[in-house]
Amino acid sequence: MLVSDVKKDGAHYFGPYPNVYAAEETVHFLQKVYPLRRCNGYQGRPCLYANMGQCLGACFREVPESEYADQIKHIQSFLNGDTKNVTKQLETRMNEASEQLEFERAADLRDQLKFIKTTVEKQKIISNDGTPRDLINFYMDKGWLSVQVFFIRQSRLMKREKRVFAIVDDAGEELTSFILQFYNRKNAILPKEILVPKEVNRDAIADVLGVSVKTPQRGEKKALMDLAEKNAKIELEENSA
Numbered sequence: 001m002l003v004s005d006v007k008k009d010g011a012h013y014f015g016p017y018p019n020v021y022a023a024e025e026t027v028h029f030l031q032k033v034y035p036l037r038r039c040n041g042y043q044g045r046p047c048l049y050a051n052m053g054q055c056l057g058a059c060f061r062e063v064p065e066s067e068y069a070d071q072i073k074h075i076q077s078f079l080n081g082d083t084k085n086v087t088k089q090l091e092t093r094m095n096e097a098s099e100q101l102e103f104e105r106a107a108d109l110r111d112q113l114k115f116i117k118t119t120v121e122k123q124k125i126i127s128n129d130g131t132p133r134d135l136i137n138f139y140m141d142k143g144w145l146s147v148q149v150f151f152i153r154q155s156r157l158m159k160r161e162k163r164v165f166a167i168v169d170d171a172g173e174e175l176t177s178f179i180l181q182f183y184n185r186k187n188a189i190l191p192k193e194i195l196v197p198k199e200v201n202r203d204a205i206a207d208v209l210g211v212s213v214k215t216p217q218r219g220e221k222k223a224l225m226d227l228a229e230k231n232a233k234i235e236l237e238e239n240s241a
Helices: 020-033 067-081 084-099 103-121 171-182 203-209 219-240
Strands: 133-141 145-152 156-166 194-195 210-212
Touching: 020 067, 084 103, 103 194, 133 171, 133 219, 145 171, 145 219, 156 219, 171 203, 194 219, 203 210
Parallel strands: 133 194, 194 210
Antiparallel strands: 133 145, 145 156
């Protein structure tokens, strides 16, 4: 299911994705490769999708819970970026179709590979521990504060948000206040870890939000902090132009 909002409903959310069309095509592909139930339940005979191999067949048989669990595991792995096995299968089928002069089918498979790369593989892996974390940094100039928020999910930079606003206190106090308000929004989802610059009050944020708050000193996390600061500076300069 494609949605535009993330809610605290216990579901697994993947994305955001670069465009809706590519995401829709990948969902269609997953329905073919790792089908779940696409009918309304038992009806004593296979539904259209079951005949096409795109439904597990709850329409005419009792599907074990373990079978659903296996399919869901495959889907989650794929959406987390593990596309190697699926893309290899697609490439093999595409080559076979070309050899058999089934050029239309080969073109369809080629397009499906393109959709997968656009939707999943272009989300660059930036960490290896898989911890859901947000990264927040800022740039200040002439009474204006520019803030960048990076959302890192499934070891990928999935989304960015930006804010520019005038300030009256020092940058650290203003950013601390911003962070607390940012996560107090409706449907805001807290990560397990928030990375912040040294100017903010880490203890206050950790106490209120109940999550780990750190300031990276080196490595890829520090590099991402530097990137967020650079982006914040560019955003402020563009707003001032």
